[in-house]
Amino acid sequence: MCSHCCTTSSGYLNWLCIDSKTSHYHILLLPECSVKLGLDASSCYTAPNQALFFDTLMESQRFNLINTLQLCIKNKSYFSSKLLHARIFRLLLSSDTFLSNLLIDLYSKCGNITSAYQVFDKMPHKNIFSWNAILSAFCKNTTHHLKDACDLFLRMPERNTVSLNTIIGAMVRAGYERQALDTYEAMMWEGVKPSNITFATVFSACGSLLDAECGRRNHGLVVKLGLDGNIYVVNSLLCAYAKCGLTEDALRVFRDVAEPNEVTFTTMMGGLAQTNQVREALEMFRLMLRKGVHVDSVSLSSVLSVCAKGGSGEREDGVSDQSHGLSTYTQGNDIHALSVKLGFERDLHLSNSLLDMYAKIGNMDSAENIFVNLDKQSVVSWNIMIAGYGNKCNGEKAAEYFWRMQCYGYEPDDVTYINMLAACVKSGDVEMGRQIFDCMPCPSLISWNAILSVYNQKADHKEAVKLFRKMQFQCQHPDRTSLAIILSSSAELVLLEAGKQVHAASLKFGFYDDVYVVSGLINVYSKCGKIELSKHVFNKVTELDVVCWNSMIAGFSINSLDKDAVSFFKQMRQFGFVPSEFSFATIVSSCAKLSSLFQGEQIHAQIIKDGYADDIFVGSSLIEMYCKCGDVGGARCYFNTMPGKNTVTWNEMIHGYAQNGYGDEAVCLYKDMISSGEKPDDITFIAALTACSHSSLVDEGIEIFNSMVQQFRVVPKLDHYTCIIDCLSRAGRFHEVEVILDAMPCKDDPIVWEVVLSSCRVHANLSLAKRAAEELFRLDPQNSASYVLLANMYSSMGRWDDAKVVRALMSDNQIHKEPGYSWGVCKNDMQNHIALMSAINRHRNLYLVTATLPHPGKSETTDVDEGSGASAKEKANIWTPVRNVSSTKEQPNSASELPIGIGGEVLQSIAECVEAESFKEAGDKAAVTAKDLKLGTKVTAKVYQIRAHGLILDLGGGLPGMYRFEENSNRDYKVADEIRVLCSSFNSKGIPALSLVDDE
Incomplete structure (x- = not known):
């Protein structure tokens, strides 16, 4: 048997199967071996040559084993590994370090880590190659042996570049990139010289960790060591920069590459696509073709993914661009043709990329055509x-x-x-x-999260909670996504106990510091009214981000703690957190509820500075804020400058007009919305109908209501019925009101009947008022408004006994009317004040004009509100400078309990001055103020409103003192007419009294 027999698999198997009991001398008697050794067969038996024969034989056996081990390593032959191991043992070669190293490598390649370690452990003489061999064996199976590999690495008597590359490569593959970088830096301090493989692995770790600084630092070291020309290192560096979003750095490196290959171009295309630079990525592919670089299926798959990303029409700035989508669609077709030309039409991976591209751009016909023609x-x-x-x-x-x-x-x-x-x-x-x-x-965790998300998005929160419990019963541990979804459902259902249970689960499974779980916990506690628990959760977070701050600010807003929301917003900025669009939308809404125009304008300025002025949701909140603060002109100005408007934006502006009594403008804007092609929703019709109701536009209200049903196919809801009933009731068209009341599906709502009762009182419709009052007593017996309205109606009709009965009924049921309050600002500090009539006498300087203002066509009444000794006739003689009336409670007038001082301004009041006859802030601001006016001074004013007994003039100063009530002359005035007024005298408080100048 000779060594050349081992060059084929049949040869080495035959050689391995020789009977182990056969004598070495018998093997030498084989003619082939004798010839190979240059001896005559008979001379092998002579004594002097026996030692030489034996040494030669052992060397031949070792040589055969080495060749056979290397061949088995190449073929990963597990069966042969055991035979070889036995042969080495029987030939007494177990102490041979080189053979043992090869045997460890063979066991490692065959996946038999246990046998590999047994060989290593019994080696009498281990060298650096032995240690690296067993380290490589452990690192091949990182799932089970990574810890063993790390322990072995630390026990190594000496480590070299191969050891370093092996261990950090295993760490990166197992997802321990940070530990890999730490090991790399420690080995650098020990003087181990990194190789191109080392840097490729390090750059891979930097990319996964998005550690751009580490990548740049090692980039400099690569240049210093002269490895920047190695294409393998360069490609890894490009990949790291691309993952970190540093496309400019990647492009600089790319330009210095002498001969980029297909991997280089593919990496650059993927990096540019990741940062939404679709056009640049496609241009990179064109450059690849121009340079004649080999195009493989991977390159084509990469550029197809770029086309798929751009097919939606998304530009680098995230704005929709349909021409961009069309361009990438055309490129996708061209690449499809190129793939066919290059013969890749049968490549399954590339075919799937084509499918993905066509599917993502929405061309399912082309996708289906490719799918049907796939071989498999x-x-x-x-x-x-x-x-x-x-x-x-x-x-x-x-x-x-x-x-x-x-x-x-x-x-x-x-x-x-x-x-x-x-x-x-x-x-x-x-x-x-x-x-x-x-x-x-057996649903996986991802599947559980998906079905939970289905029910959560469809607002079936009860079923979501049931599924989450079922998930727990099946011993499926939740992750942060599961907890965030179920917290959202618990918040919508106001399930405090469920929220606490999820809170406990987050502590158990280690998600107590996850920002999304924390945000969900804050949300559920806030919606359950437990703001202190929300604060507790917030304060426990070690690493806050803007999501947690937003949740906390929203929590304050939900619980009507708007001053706290504003304060918290300021703290967020002080701690260095940059507000998001959600932050601004929430805080602007809080300013709207506070009627704090001063703070709202400040935040508006910050919104412009931070670049959120064009955001549709922030814009809608700003419109709401300006309207609720009475600055309708400012709201319309901002509305006109918005680059993109959606239904919500239009609704806010229409509702703002309705809130402030601009019914004609609201209806006109509603018609503009229809003309612009924007489809109105149910909220749009509520806003438009409210405007018609408050401005007595009955015919317009009926027309809008009919178009809602007939033209836009919107099913009327309770709010729509309430608005149209209010509109008709105010006009005294009670027959139509009763027809609607009898026909509407939702009669059992107290708001509808309260609207009817209020209008019946105005028009003295006692029969319908009694019906409305009976319904209110049944549906909402603890509501004081129905009792007060009915009692006042009886009083106005002189039926004192009936009024007394209603009052006694209130007393028997222990029903008390809650005092209303107004929001006021003093020196930019928001305060709310109980509306007490006694404040009239204490703060006379806040009341500018005392005049009798009877409502046209309505007789004076003698209504008496509970807790007040003044009659309605007395109250009607007080005209309060209210900027924005927001309450519809039945209280004809009230005083604002503001401290005496400069800058006092009533912003929101429950007072209604004879059917909402209130002042509104002017849009134009002139330089004239009250203190500038002297006796005999002539100033120009605008007619702001026309009343039955006079004009309201706007001098533009913005202070309450600039609104005056003047006697009407014979001249016919129109709103916005400019006239001259003269300061003729001063009263005791130093506020000028103005009169019209007739010499114009």
């Missing part, structure tokens, strides 16, 4: 088709592919189920989603 589909192919139809909201077609793939013998995986569940969400088919989920033999 994979599960990935089916998943892409299901996801594509799901994105098109075609759940039925997605389900068809789901069932077909199983009929063809393809087993759905987690991605299949997730795509199918997503399709059910987008198509709104919750039942099919549940059916798909129930088909899963």
Whole structure:
């Protein structure tokens, strides 16, 4: 038997199978061996040559073993590894370090780590190659042996570059990138010289950790060591920069590459696509073609993913660009043609990339054509088709592919189920989603999260909570996504106990510091009214981010703690957190509820500075804020400058007009909205009908209500019925009101009957008032408004006994009318003040004009509010400078309990001065103020409103003192007419009295 017999597998197997009991001398008697050794067969038996023969034989055996081990390592022959190990043992070669190293490598390649370690452990003489061999064996299976590999690495008597590359490569593959970088830096301090493989691994770790600084630092070291020309290192560096979003750095490195290969171009295309630079990525592919670089299927798959990303029309700035989407669609078709030309049409991976590209750009016809012509589909192919139809909201077609793939013998995986569940969400088919989920033999955590998300997004929060409990019963531990979803459902259902249980689960499973779980906990506690618990959770977080701050600010706003919300917003900025669009939208809403125009304008300035002025949700909040603060002109000015408007924006502006009594403007804006092509929703009609109601635009209100039902097919809800009933009731058209009351499906709501009762009192319709009062006593017996309205109606009609009976009924049921209050600002400090009539006498300087203002066509009444000794006739003689009346409670007038001082201004009041005859702030600001006016001074003023007995003039100063009531002359005035007024005298408080100048 000679050594050349080991060059084939049959040769080494025959050699291995020689009987171990056969004598070495008998083997030498073989003619081939004698010839090989240059001896005559008979001379082998002479004594002097026996030692030489034996040494020569052992060297031949060792040589054969080395060749055979190397061949087995190449072929990963597990069976041969055991035979070779036995042969080495019988030939007494176990102490041979080189053979043992090869044997360790063979066991490692065959996956037999235990046998490899046994060989290593019994080696009498280990060298650096032995240690590296067993370290490599452990590192090949990082799932079970990474800890053993790390322990072995620390025990090594000496370590070199191979040791370093092996251990950090294993750490990166196992996801321990930070530990890999720490090990690398420690070995650098020990003087181990890194190689190109070392830097490639380090750059891979930097990219995974998004550690740009570490990448740049090692980039400099690569240049210093002269490895910047190694294409393997350069490609890894480009990948790291691309993952960190440093495309400019990547491009600088790319330009210095002498001969970029297909991996270089593919990496650059992926990096540019990751930062939404789709055009640049496609230009990189064109450069690749111009340079004549070999295009493989991986390169084509990469550029197809770029086309898929750009097919939605998304630019670098995130703005929709349909021409951009069309461009990438054309490029995708060209690349498809190129792939066919290069002969890759049968490549399954590339075909799946083509499917994905067409599916993501919405061209499902082309995708289906490719799918049908595939020689053999994979599960990935089916998943892409299901996801594509799901994105098109075609759940039925997605389900068809789901069932077909199983009929063809393809087993759905987690991605299949997730795509199918997503399709059910987008198509709104919750039942099919549940059916798909129930088909899963063993739902994974991702699948549980997907079905929880289905119910959460469809607002079926009760079912979401039930599924979460079922998930726990099946011993499926939740992750942060599961907890965040169920916290959202618990918040919507106001389930405090469920929130506490999830809180406990977050502590148990280690998610107590996760920002999304913390945000969900703050939300659920806030919606349950437990703001102190929200604060406790917030204060326990070690690493806060803007999401947690937003949740806390929203929590204060939910609980009407708007001053605390503003204070918390300021703290957030002081701690260096940059507000998001959600932060601004929430805090602007709080300013609106506070009617704090001063703070709202400050935040508006910050919104412009931070670049959120064009955000649609922030813009809607700003419109709401300006309108609630009475600055309708400012709201309309901002509305006109908004680059993009949606239904919410239009609704806010229409509602703002309605709130402030601009019914004509609201109706006009509603018509503009229809003309612009924006489709109104149910909120739009509520705002428009409210405007018609408050401005007595009855015919317009009826027309809008009819168009809602007939033209836009919107089913009327309770709020719509309430608005149209209020509109008709104010006009005294009670016959139509009763027809609607009898026909509407939702009669058992106290708000509708309160509206009816209020109008009946104005128009003295006693029969309908009694019906409304009876319904109110039944539906909401503890509401004081119904008793007060009915009692006042009886009083106005002189039926004192009946009024007394109603008052006694209130007393028997222990019903008390809650005092109203107004928001006021003094020196930019918001305060709320109880509206007490006694304040009139204490703060006369806040009341500018005393005049009798009877409502046209209505007689004076003698209504008496509970707790007040003044009659309605007395109260009607007081005109309060209220900027924005927001309450509809039945209290004709009230005083604002502001401290005496400069800058006092009533912003929101419950006072209604004879059917909301209130002042409104002027849009134009002139330089004239009250202190500038002297006796005989002539100033120009605008007619702001026209009343039955006079004009309200706007001098533009913005202070309450600038609004004056003047006697009407024979001249016919119009709103916005400019006239001259003269300061003729001063009263005791130093406030000028103005009169019209007739010499114009």
